Amino acid sequence: MKIAIRAEGGFQIGMGHIMRTLALAKELAKANEVFYICKVDMSLSSRYKPGIDKVKSEEFTVLTINKDKFIKELCKVKADCLITDSYDVNEEYFNLTKDMFKVTGYIDDMNLYYFNVDFIINQNIGAEELSYKVNKDTKLFLGTNYTMLREEFRKNHKKHIKKEVQDVMITVGGSDPNEITNTICNYVKDLELKFHIVIGASFEEESIKKLIKLKNLKDNINLYFNANMIEIMNKCDIAISGCGSTLYELAVCQVPTLGLIIADNQEKIAYKMNKEGLMYNLGWYKDLTKNIIIDNIKKISKLENRKIIINNQRIINKNGVENLAKEIGVWDK
Secondary structure, three states, X not given: OEEEEEEOOEOOOEOHHHHHHHHHHHHHOOOOEEEEEEEEOOOOOOOOHHHHHHHHHOOOOEEEEEHHHHXXXXXXXXXXXXXXXXXXXXXXXXXXXXXXXXXXXXXXXXXXXXXXXXXXXXXXXXXXXXXXXXXXXXXXXXXXXXXXXXXXXXOOOOOOOOOOOOEEEEEOOOXXXXXXXXXXXXXXXXXXXXXXXXXXXXXXXXXXXXXXXXXXXXXXXXXXXXXXXXXXXXXXXXXXXXOOOHHHHHHHOOOOEEEEXXXXXXXXXXXXXXHOXXXXXXXXXXXXXXXXXXXXXXXXXXXXXXXXXXXXXXXXXXXXXXXXXXXXXXXXX
């Protein structure tokens, strides 16, 4: 089957759509021809460049379409199946693409529309409880049985749990227009812990300069560009993270996490994971205070609390993309 994946990543929108579709794309590519469709704006703009560069670096072909002519150009694309992972959609988009391709699927977080598609993927914890408005024959792949993890996370070994917390990962996503990373670092820099800070591909130059300045002043601050995420997760005892797809990676790496809500689509995940004991929810980034973060670091650092979280993290199915590839492969019959 020839499968097109439509996703965007870059400044402002972050890299979450790109990263999770890449996990799925690699699994689908074992038995199908897979390529990407990415939106671009004016020729001089680099708004979507980080996403396109990342996809190309993983050796997938990228077809770029100007955002002003998107639907007009999309109907010329030759593929059997279109999988969309983008918030720049509406009911008209689903109706039009249903007529263009034999099979259409959508990767969802928000449940905002009537979805005229053949299948929906929502990998988030608690997604099974949502009532989707769909056609009678639409297949729903919902919840943590369908978590899209990259291969290195699926194969990761069991972790040795240290008595004392020493190393802390800080990761808010591929972009950080609100300088949340800087805020966290300023709150925690004086703690007697080592901090491992991930600098995303779409971080602003100004934020990076401030972080480098802080790193030069403090021995316990380490910055990672083009970070090997699994390596950092395996090194760290706890994490402070945005509540996107990274939470699932942290869970399978057995890293107890303090989750920070950075976007609307993260709110439900944060509350559900907190309720199920998979992490501690720090709430919205704009309400974060020094006391909140330090109190929660103390709480999550207790060995007993970490053991409880690690035990609860086992609910995440490591083989979600394999399950999805099998299900999507059914349409190739």
